[in-house]
Amino acid sequence: MDSDNNLIFNKLKSQLEWAWEKSPFYREKWEKAGISPDTLKTLSDLSKFPVITKEDLRLSQKLHPPYGDYLCVPKKEVIRIHGTSGTTGTPTIFGISKEDWEKIGEAHARIMSAAGIRPSDTIFIGSPFSLYMGSWGVLKGAEHLGATVLPFGAGISGQTAIAVDLINRLKPTCFYGTPSYALRIAEVAQEKGMNPRDFGFRVMFFSGEPGAGIPSTKKKIRDIFGSSCIDMGSMAEMTPWMTNAECQEENGMHLWQDIVYTEVCDPQTFKPVPYGKEGTPIYTHLERKSQPMIRLLSGDLTYWDNAPCPCGRNYPRLPKGIYGRIDNIVVIRGHNINPAIIEDVIRSIPTIKEFRIIISRERETDEYTVEVEATKEIKDNLSKRLIEAIGLRPKIKIVKDGTLPRTEFKAKRVIDNRV
Amino acid sequence: MDSDNNLIFNKLKSQLEWAWEKSPFYREKWEKAGISPDTLKTLSDLSKFPVITKEDLRLSQKLHPPYGDYLCVPKKEVIRIHGTSGTTGTPTIFGISKEDWEKIGEAHARIMSAAGIRPSDTIFIGSPFSLYMGSWGVLKGAEHLGATVLPFGAGISGQTAIAVDLINRLKPTCFYGTPSYALRIAEVAQEKGMNPRDFGFRVMFFSGEPGAGIPSTKKKIRDIFGSSCIDMGSMAEMTPWMTNAECQEENGMHLWQDIVYTEVCDPQTFKPVPYGKEGTPIYTHLERKSQPMIRLLSGDLTYWDNAPCPCGRNYPRLPKGIYGRIDNIVVIRGHNINPAIIEDVIRSIPTIKEFRIIISRERETDEYTVEVEATKEIKDNLSKRLIEAIGLRPKIKIVKDGTLPRTEFKAKRVIDNRV
Numbered sequence: 001m002d003s004d005n006n007l008i009f010n011k012l013k014s015q016l017e018w019a020w021e022k023s024p025f026y027r028e029k030w031e032k033a034g035i036s037p038d039t040l041k042t043l044s045d046l047s048k049f050p051v052i053t054k055e056d057l058r059l060s061q062k063l064h065p066p067y068g069d070y071l072c073v074p075k076k077e078v079i080r081i082h083g084t085s086g087t088t089g090t091p092t093i094f095g096i097s098k099e100d101w102e103k104i105g106e107a108h109a110r111i112m113s114a115a116g117i118r119p120s121d122t123i124f125i126g127s128p129f130s131l132y133m134g135s136w137g138v139l140k141g142a143e144h145l146g147a148t149v150l151p152f153g154a155g156i157s158g159q160t161a162i163a164v165d166l167i168n169r170l171k172p173t174c175f176y177g178t179p180s181y182a183l184r185i186a187e188v189a190q191e192k193g194m195n196p197r198d199f200g201f202r203v204m205f206f207s208g209e210p211g212a213g214i215p216s217t218k219k220k221i222r223d224i225f226g227s228s229c230i231d232m233g234s235m236a237e238m239t240p241w242m243t244n245a246e247c248q249e250e251n252g253m254h255l256w257q258d259i260v261y262t263e264v265c266d267p268q269t270f271k272p273v274p275y276g277k278e279g280t281p282i283y284t285h286l287e288r289k290s291q292p293m294i295r296l297l298s299g300d301l302t303y304w305d306n307a308p309c310p311c312g313r314n315y316p317r318l319p320k321g322i323y324g325r326i327d328n329i330v331v332i333r334g335h336n337i338n339p340a341i342i343e344d345v346i347r348s349i350p351t352i353k354e355f356r357i358i359i360s361r362e363r364e365t366d367e368y369t370v371e372v373e374a375t376k377e378i379k380d381n382l383s384k385r386l387i388e389a390i391g392l393r394p395k396i397k398i399v400k401d402g403t404l405p406r407t408e409f410k411a412k413r414v415i416d417n418r419v
Numbered sequence: 420m421d422s423d424n425n426l427i428f429n430k431l432k433s434q435l436e437w438a439w440e441k442s443p444f445y446r447e448k449w450e451k452a453g454i455s456p457d458t459l460k461t462l463s464d465l466s467k468f469p470v471i472t473k474e475d476l477r478l479s480q481k482l483h484p485p486y487g488d489y490l491c492v493p494k495k496e497v498i499r500i501h502g503t504s505g506t507t508g509t510p511t512i513f514g515i516s517k518e519d520w521e522k523i524g525e526a527h528a529r530i531m532s533a534a535g536i537r538p539s540d541t542i543f544i545g546s547p548f549s550l551y552m553g554s555w556g557v558l559k560g561a562e563h564l565g566a567t568v569l570p571f572g573a574g575i576s577g578q579t580a581i582a583v584d585l586i587n588r589l590k591p592t593c594f595y596g597t598p599s600y601a602l603r604i605a606e607v608a609q610e611k612g613m614n615p616r617d618f619g620f621r622v623m624f625f626s627g628e629p630g631a632g633i634p635s636t637k638k639k640i641r642d643i644f645g646s647s648c649i650d651m652g653s654m655a656e657m658t659p660w661m662t663n664a665e666c667q668e669e670n671g672m673h674l675w676q677d678i679v680y681t682e683v684c685d686p687q688t689f690k691p692v693p694y695g696k697e698g699t700p701i702y703t704h705l706e707r708k709s710q711p712m713i714r715l716l717s718g719d720l721t722y723w724d725n726a727p728c729p730c731g732r733n734y735p736r737l738p739k740g741i742y743g744r745i746d747n748i749v750v751i752r753g754h755n756i757n758p759a760i761i762e763d764v765i766r767s768i769p770t771i772k773e774f775r776i777i778i779s780r781e782r783e784t785d786e787y788t789v790e791v792e793a794t795k796e797i798k799d800n801l802s803k804r805l806i807e808a809i810g811l812r813p814k815i816k817i818v819k820d821g822t823l824p825r826t827e828f829k830a831k832r833v834i835d836n837r838v
Contacts, residue, residue, distance in 0.1 A: 066589050079562075079566075080567070081569040082570075093588075128575055129548030129572050130572040130578070131581075136570075143498075146498070149498070150499075151499070151501075151555075152549055152550065156547055157806070157812070158807060161807050162810070166502070169485060388577060388580050391578075
């Protein structure tokens with residue numbers, strides 16, 4: 001473990017020096033905190049560095065468009081542009097250099113190999129190819145691994161039936177997507193009289209939703225498809241986002257500390273909590289030139305452990321995956337939704353008297369219902385505005401005036417029935 | 420031109436020999452016709468080879484799943500799987516080897532360069548990333564060219580507003596998509612009070628629809644965006660599909676004869692027509708190992724010319740692009756739709772007495788309306804079945820019994836009001 005730590009320490013040191021040299025964003029933050037890369041004498045000194053938040057990144061991009069002053073390569077070296085889905089506000093832009101893109105492919109190939117994927121495999125990629133990083137990371141990793149890809153995508157209306165027929169015909173051996181989408185595919189297959197086990201998936205791996213780390217969902221996917229169910233994923237900003245990933249043992253995501261160094265921290269002090277304790281992951285890139293993240297606060301909730309894994313890897317693990325948020329962001333179908341944005345939209349229609357948001361899970365898919373005290377004429381307008389604002393179609397229920405709960409202090413207008 | 424012809428002849432000869440050696444599909448067809456690669460003494464001997472049709476490919480894949488017996492590399496060398504969108508029946512599967520994939524990238528980089536795209540450009544890719552080859556060909560070409568890509572995709576509900584904001588913020592210099600989608604983006608931008616000229620697109624290039632070759636649409640796109648409007652595209656089976664492509668002069672698509680050798684032929688005899696005459700393109704790969712197409716009948720309608728182009732390239736050209744079909748396939752929003760499939764779906768609902776399909780162009784987008792003599796209860800069911808069958812949402816109009824035209828002989832149930 002000492003030589004591992006040396007390796008990680010040296011990569012971390014170089015990464016901090018790179019950010020310090022190239023990025024006013026980090027240099028100003030660190031100078032203000034009275035620290036510099038020299039502060040790092042041991043790995044544990046990393047916790048002396050300030051955390052950064054998504055809000056910091058957004059502000060930096062506003063002041064220094066389009067990539068922010070944490071872009072550490074010349075703009076012309078950016079060869080790919082992606083971004084957040086923009087569901088919690090203005091999308092944050094990811095500018096990725098060619099060198100980083102290749103390293104992302106290498107990292108994902110390593111991790112996919114640990115999930116049991118081999119060059120002889122064919123991977124059905126069932127997540128949208130757009131700003132979203134998930135599907136692109138899998139594609140790049142598969143290319144580096146030498147596996148065959150079937151980059152089908154997702155999210156285009158009417159495609160699921162085609163997906164089912166294609167899977168049945170081509171029998172890809174691996175599946176990537178969200179747990180919700182895998183279960184939706186199973187449902188459509190069953191409606192067509194097929195048994196999802198006959199697809200012959202051997203490895204199914206997931207990100208974008210916590211499902212694959214939730215025991216009941218994991219069991220369901222394994223049972224329905226007769227395959228493995230591998231949980232993966234950190235944050236799009238942290239791409240290679242697969243550095244939280246289960247191995248074939250499926251007993252919690254390993255933290256691949258030599259690619260992205262992760263501390264599970266106290267949500268107030270941002271100091272690492274001991275193994276066995278709960279906290280929020282704070283991520284630090286170790287091999288990123290273009291937009292390195294140094295101590296990015298995830299806001300997610302998990303606990304970590306360092307009990308040995310039968311696979312032999314000595315990375316720490318998140319035995320229960322990521323199972324919550326330290327703030328009030330709700331995750332609907334893999335999108336981080338800030339209820340404040342929904343409220344903002346609803347409040348923009350003045351005839352709505354009161355409202356409530358009910359999040360539920362129906363037929364394996366997240367649904368959100370907006371109950372409003374208003375006349376039914378507003379229905380189409382509200383639906384359209386909500387789709388524009390957060391990209392997800394709501395169910396809208398008109399209720400009688402005065403039937404929704406009122407409060408004198410803090411309202412609870414978001415009811416999450418999935419928990 | 421002689422040395423050009425020598426180069427093309429030698430590539431063609433090797434391609435025919437490859438197909439003959441590796442593919443029972445071609446060998447059987449050619450033996451039956453009493454020919455072999457030795458038949459090719461000059462370029463014009465190619466017209467002695469039988470044409471192949473999409474139906475031949477479909478049948479071959481049915482008998483020899485999944486790639487057909489025209490796959491000329493071992494299955495394990497296939498690294499990417501794509502396909503037709505399946506709108507004219509069962510999707511045809513494309514299995515592409517690594518070597519071919521790299522050559523496709525090189526070909527597209529050359530052609531995109533002729534369209535004026537440079538490594539310093541940023542390309543917004545606004546077509547779906549799924550089975551569809553268009554967007555993937557652009558992405559691969561851009562990677563080989565060294566340009567920056569913003570692979571946004573298309574087709575996911577609610578995305579256009581995000582696309583407009585992102586284009587406005589990042590100011591990509593090039594746009595790829597369908598002409599319809601570019602005009603839709605302009606419309607949404609104008610609704611938001613933006614002027615599409617302020618986006619600063621310099622090169623806009625298109626495939627998937629004939630629009631960019633239609634003078635009125637070309638003029639409209641140039642005027643609205645203040646950019647070029649470059650027409651491109653042959654068929655997905657022919658990838659690198661950009662081998663029909665305009666240069667910066669924008670006076671008709673060049674046939675890049677040293678990559679894909681194209682003959683514009685009489686639709687009955689399949690012999691080349693003289694320059695200046697109308698016919699249907701028949702395409703032959705010159706550098707494809709995995710699934711080479713030798714004389715694939717497009718069924719499209721065009722005329723070709725060999726008048727010199729100011730750009731200096733001596734390829735023949737399609738001065739008016741591709742402007743029709745020799746059969747009855749209709750192209751709606753870039754999808755090849757066989758009306759027989761629509762009829763099949765409608766006929767599967769026995770309470771429908773008569774029907775008619777009206778294709779129109781509304782707000783720059785193709786629409787199809789199905790008029791049915793039936794009760795309105797069938798509406799949802801019919802809509803759902805049509806989306807499943809052809810992937811496009813219909814408008815459905817219920818009309819009174821007996822109001823639609825009847826015929827004693829050949830019905831004209833497809834009315835295309837766009838012509």
